[in-house]
Amino acid sequence: MASAFEYAPAPESRSVVDIAPSYGLFIDGEFTDAADGKVFKTVSPSSEEVLSEVARAGAEDVDRAVKAARRAFEKWSALPGSERAKYLFRIARIIQERSRELAVLETLDNGKPIKETRDADLPLVAAHFFYYAGWADKLDHAGYGPNPRPLGVAGQVIPWNFPLLMLAWKIAPALATGNTVVLKPAETTPLSALFFADICRQAGLPKGVVNILTGYGDAGQALVEHGDVNKVAFTGSTAVGKAIARQVAGTDKKVTLELGGKGANIVFDDAPIDQAVEGIVTGIFFNQGQVCCAGSRLLVQESVQDELLDALKRRLSTLRLGDPLDKNTDIGAINSSEQLARITALVETGEAEGAERWSAPCELPSAGYWFAPTLFTNVTQAHTIARDEIFGPVLSVLSFRTPDEAVAKANNSQYGLSAGIWTEKGSRILAVANKLRAGVVWANTFNKFDPTSPFGGYKESGFGREGGRHGLEAYLDVR
Amino acid sequence: MPTTLPAFADATASDSALRRFLHGLPGVDAVGLEARAAALGTRSIKTTAKAYAIDLAISMIDLTTLEGADTPGKVRALAAKAVNPDPTDRTTPRTAAVCVYPDMAATAAAALAGSGVKVASVATAFPAGRAALDVKLADVRDAVAAGADEIDMVIDRGAFLAGRYLKVYEEILAVKAECGDARLKVIFETGELSTYDNIRRASWLGMLAGADFIKTSTGKVAVNATPANTLLMLEAVRDFRAQTGVQIGVKPAGGIRTSKDAIKFLVLVNETAGEDWLDNHWFRFGASSLLNDLLMQRQKLSTGRYSGPDYVTVD
């Protein structure tokens, strides 16, 4: 679309990051091949170019990693908290120093815009390590009694939507509290975890404290099932979360799960309209909607629905979809062909069930996995696209008449991760927030994260909280 | 030009009606507004886009001198610069206007005659606006008679903050009536209005009263134009045109010193009001030192080398 003020390409250079042709597993402080030699490729979803070939962990590698973590645990947990703190502070500082490199890497491997990895992901990653570094020697003050002890070895499985950030959410509190970890990143985004392993080496972290096993779901399963893992932390789909919950039943393993969502973004008739539009856009199009806490349902008060939708469509037409490494790109690639297929199928269901589809006019590149920002109007609770998590840039718009109807509809879900409330009236914010069955409620804002702020869900969105003082509990032996 | 748009006749029928209308406008969440302005400030404008933006920005400047120490000599020098900003490069666009006090308008008009650069005069007891109405109107008349193409008036902030919106509205109408063919810019002094809700209300009040431009500030106080307050005003003119078909311009003034700043403002225009406003008939920068920074950036783009103050004129 030629306009008067055409933004010239503004590509971030790839030269800041050096991606090796292959990587091994990171076990006991060393990079090593998988025991059976299996490997797999990771591609850039915006171009389908192969970025690297990485080792594929099997059950034997899982066992070796857990043993390494167990050996390291004795010394690590015996270190004074102030020493563990200093390792974590080193890691945080090195992440800050290498932020540009890591942002470019994450954009290449995940497909999300450089603007997001640079301005959102990486600063939060560093901040998370800083925050938890500071708890390592203050656990007596955390409200869990005097001298709370760690659990042991933590098995952690993370998703592909915020690879390095999810790693930070898992590893920082685990290490601060004295545990050691074996972490399995998602198969489509293994690279930033491997670079993190290198950062651990730069920081002088003792061997075996952090182990990274790149691989597929089978490696994750083996890790969760391993008898010598004391703590399981999983972020991913609700279906797998339930399987894990079944698997750990009857064992001593502590488990926390951060699963799916179908967040309701509620806009009242007295909402600050222009900022509400921004909040809706952030809520469902940030990270291409591939966010567990996405505001994927817009609940708009019927009296302002038309006005809001006009403003929203006008705003969506300014979104720039394209090369994730271009600094002006707002919407990047979908993470994989599988995810694109899932989104496409659900959107087709939406149309088949009679909801009205509107997509922002944008040119999709010929290579890579792309989906234009889309919204469905005339959606009701009975539609599949109002209940099922799409995990893509697709918004379902429903309406309500009164605040209690809004709350009832927002809560009418098996999920309960997040919600948004848009109104100028303070007491309405508090009354509605009081009644929402959601672990995170954003009022007049959305998708705001901070290491000090606990995050987690109600109902089938999982249990346990990450972040804040609350986030320590998952990794401490507190009964 | 109608004194009031039919759609809004009820809103301006009385002081209480106008208050209800203005207080009934959607609220503004300050954190959200500032975050949006900041996010648009991260757009990366390079190469051809940067060259376009620099030239556009130069063409949008109301080159300003509003000092007690202004003399005819100073005004003539400024006018010469407005017409020919970069003597080393005659392809440089002219600025939109020169902005002076009313008693310098005639000097400016003479110096700019035939150049296409407009004469903008402040008026209405600028910058404080604290004088009787007839004094303020006489100020406008003088400026127009002296050859001003544009009048930059200030609203009565005291009346606004005391809730006497109709008084503010009627003053703008009265000033507009004295303008004749001159285009009217209405200055809100956003720093004194203080809240974004007030700026939104002032914007609508000014637009209803027939402003040709809504303008942030006088440049004479501590906080002048900011990306956030300008973004808010761009939203106002966008919404006004959507509702009435009438297009109104926006002028941020004061505190815009670097090309980077100016380009950020142009991004705001582009992604909020839209490209119809990317023209000096609809968007201006009230600035003085900005011009030299734009010229140095322009020189860098054409020569590849960073420039310096010796290569641009002091006036």
Next chain:
Amino acid sequence: MSDNRLSVFKTYKLYVGGKFPRSESGRVYEVTDSKGKWLANAPQSSRKDARDAVVAARKAFGGWSGATAYNRGQILYRVAEMLEGRREQFVREVAEAEGLSKSRAAAVVDAAVDRWVWYAGWTDKIAQVVGGANPVAGPFFNLSTPEPTGVVTVLAPQESSFLGLVSVVAPVIAAGNTVVVVASAKSPLPALSLGEVLATSDLPGGVVNVLSGKTAEIAAPLAAHQDVNGIDLTGADAALAKELEIAAADNLKRVSRPQPVDGDGDDWTADPGTHRLTAFLETKTVWHPTGALGASGSSY
């Protein structure tokens, strides 16, 4: 670098408002080591220096207390980074000041750096530990949050010229206050050198101001100063502390009394706990109605 090379003496200056002035009085006094050997001349601050330091601290307070806790934590950690780099310098200064062996001084300096790191990690946690929502018996949201008191005068310990100094200064600024530090009278040099470290740590000027001189002379006007909000009397002996506490009552400064001295001195290596953080924090409690959603058609 031969043994015959003459060294360049450092002129010790005050650290006020981010700059290094001499005392406005032009006075200095002799600082000696534990054996009486001359080490340096240190500025002998006057009440006017104290007055200027308070002005600087007040000017810096808005920005420092308004910064995010994360930002304050980053800066305090940077101080630790800078201190670590100057370890040798401080080991020497502490050894000379306190008559310690090199290894003892090294242990003290290491503990002081670790103390900065400890407090750097508190900035974004203290609110979670001492603040929180209160379950009032009514339809109200009620939240208590700690806020920094303002400008605080700290009398650094007389004996522990570095570890003790750091232990009294770091918590006060971690909590968001700005500080006027009165260094140990007999061992002021590590405190004055600390000013150099703070100046290179991204700490805004005026957040910490370091004065040296006779404790009673400088402390008196500070204790009476109406624009000082708190005072830590650690470095005052019992008689002086009482006098200062009386003067401080004029504007009800928050007073932190000296801890009882046991045996051969305070143990600055022990876990400090949180009381030095909370001593200069105010608690603000905000109420907001929540109401009901109106199942029967009322409220909203």
